[in-house]
Amino acid sequence: MSTTVPAGPVAFIGLGHMGNPMARNLIKAAPEGLRVFDTEADARAAFAAEPGVTVCASAAEAASGSAAVIMSLPNGKIVASVLSEGGVLDRLKPGGLVIDMSSSAPGTYAPLLEHLGDKHLDIVDAPVSGGVARAETGALSIMAGGTDEAIERAMPLLEAMGTTIFHTGPLGSGQATKALNNLLSAGTLALTVETLLLGRKFGLDLDMLTDVLNVSTGRNNSTDKKIHQFVLSRSFASGFALALMQKDIRTALDMVEESDEIAPLGASVVALWTEAAEELEAGADHTQIAELIERHAGLRLD
Ligand code: NAD
Numbered sequence: 001m002s003t004t005v006p007a008g009p010v011a012f013i014g015l016g017h018m019g020n021p022m023a024r025n026l027i028k029a030a031p032e033g034l035r036v037f038d039t040e041a042d043a044r045a046a047f048a049a050e051p052g053v054t055v056c057a058s059a060a061e062a063a064s065g066s067a068a069v070i071m072s073l074p075n076g077k078i079v080a081s082v083l084s085e086g087g088v089l090d091r092l093k094p095g096g097l098v099i100d101m102s103s104s105a106p107g108t109y110a111p112l113l114e115h116l117g118d119k120h121l122d123i124v125d126a127p128v129s130g131g132v133a134r135a136e137t138g139a140l141s142i143m144a145g146g147t148d149e150a151i152e153r154a155m156p157l158l159e160a161m162g163t164t165i166f167h168t169g170p171l172g173s174g175q176a177t178k179a180l181n182n183l184l185s186a187g188t189l190a191l192t193v194e195t196l197l198l199g200r201k202f203g204l205d206l207d208m209l210t211d212v213l214n215v216s217t218g219r220n221n222s223t224d225k226k227i228h229q230f231v232l233s234r235s236f237a238s239g240f241a242l243a244l245m246q247k248d249i250r251t252a253l254d255m256v257e258e259s260d261e262i263a264p265l266g267a268s269v270v271a272l273w274t275e276a277a278e279e280l281e282a283g284a285d286h287t288q289i290a291e292l293i294e295r296h297a298g299l300r301l302d
Contacts, residue, residue, distance in 0.1 A: 008067030008093055009033040010157065013059045013082060014102065015043040017239040018128065019072030021135040022101065022161045026070070027052050029160035037062040060087035068097040068157060075247055076104025076175075080112060089115050098123040099154050101142075101161075103179070103244065105251050106172035122150040125171055126158060127178035131225075132239035139163045143181075145174035179252035186249050186289075187269040189222040193231065193290045197297050206232055206301060230287040232301060238287050245286040246270075246277040 010030040012023040015038040027034055027050070036047050037056045047053045056062040059082045063069050069088055073079050079100050083089050089112070092098070098121055100108070109123055116123055124146035134140050140162035144151050151167050158165050168177045195218070199209045210232065213223040230238050249270050253259040260267040276284070276292040284291075294300050 007032060008065060008096075009035050009054075011035045011037070011056075011059075011062040011066040011069040011088075011092075012072075013037050013062060013069065013088070014072040014074075015040075015046065016072065016074075017132050018101075018135045019043075020046060021132065022070075022072055022128075022140075023047070023053075024050075025135075025138040026157065026160050029157055032067075035062040035064075035066055058086070060091050063088040063091040065091070065093060066096065067093050068099060068154075070099045070157065071102055073102040073104075074244065075102065076100075076108030078102075079104050080108055083112055084115065089119055089121065092119065092121060094120050096121050097150065097153050097157075099157065100125050101128055103127045103182070103248050103251075104175055106175040106179075106255060108175070109171055122146070122153060123171060124150045124154045125174040126154065127174050128162065129178065129181055130162075135161070142166070143168045143174040143177040145169055145176075146171050175251070176255055179248050179255060182245060182248035183252040183263075183266050183269065185221060186245055186273055186286075187265065188220045189226060189287070190269060190272055190289055190293060192218075192220065192222045192227060193293045193301070194297075196227070196231075196301055197293065197299055200301055201299060226287055230285070231290045234302060236285040236288045236290075238285050240286045242273070242280060242284040242286040242288055243277050243282075245289075246273045249273055 009032045012034055015036055023036055033052055035054045035056050037059050038044050044055050047055050071079055079102055124144055126142050126144040128140040128142050130140040138161055141164040142158050142162035143166050145168050168174045196206050199206055210223055210227045213219055230236055253270055276289050280288055
């Protein structure tokens with residue numbers, strides 16, 4: 001198998017909170033053009049005036065004659081259906097590359113492998129972390145699973161979107177790594193909110209408490225990047241939906257047998273976020289987990 005992607009345009013499917021800035025950063029890495037598609041008309045329209053970009057009417061049209069297809073879709077079920085029923089695999093150039101940058105379950109790709117082989121296509125799972133802010137600056141961390149050859153071929157495209165790119169192991173290992181990262185991230189956000197509620201009950205100033213945590217051993221990504229910005233401000237505007245976080249952490253437990261016994265804390269984190277996904281409004285931001293924890297406590301942070 002060649003170590004480069006065949007010549008041709010790059011297709012990008014899924015132009016949401018993450019896909020929009022990621023696709024913009026790819027324009028320079030796709031000198032033969034970027035072909036984009038999203039099911040939402042507004043998401044497509046955002047690229048209408050972009051030089052070097054062709055807005056397509058379907059995923060299959062975006063993939064037609066493309067050398068690579070990159071996806072940033074809500075979950076692995078949608079990825080699998082876009083690739084197979086959506087006709088993407090049939091339209092890519094033989095020898096082309098499929099890169100799934102959505103957070104999907106690690107087992108998403110197994111049913112597709114035969115079809116990929118028939119078409120001499122390579123596949124990489126390359127989920128991301130860093131949120132919308134780092135998607136915009138092209139500074140995502142990327143967890144890439146696949147063969148050495150496939151990762152090498154994907155690298156010029158991945159480097160346009162991320163600054164720290166890890167080859168995590170075989171296909172699916174990027175997704176496993178990402179799901180575990182999010183389990184820890186979801187757990188620390190919830191525990192950070194509980195910690196602040198205890199501080200509130202005691203009468204501490206919560207901006208002060210967050211500042212102290214940020215230079216002390218309680219510091220974590222939530223104290224640093226989420227509490228002042230989205231929780232205490234009550235903007236709840238991180239751009240990462242609560243339903244997507246709940247999906248990711250469910251994946252983390254579903255990846256292995258007996259996960260509840262191995263990770264009882266993780267299981268209670270998943271139970272909390274599952275309740276939040278059921279109780280809070282559809283489309284809630286993941287930082288609104290604070291609202292459910294406030295309800296349980298009968299106490300608010302503000
Ligand atoms: P999003 O909901 O904002 O974007 C998903 C996009 O996919 C939407 O524009 C939607 O219209 C489109 N879409 C859905 N079905 C489609 C289909 N069949 N064909 C074409 N387009 C379709 O979600 P997001 O926040 O951008 O997240 C995308 C992926 O990245 C998810 O898997 C998520 O878990 C992951 N992720 C998100 C963040 C974040 O901070 N938002 C961070 C890391 C990873």
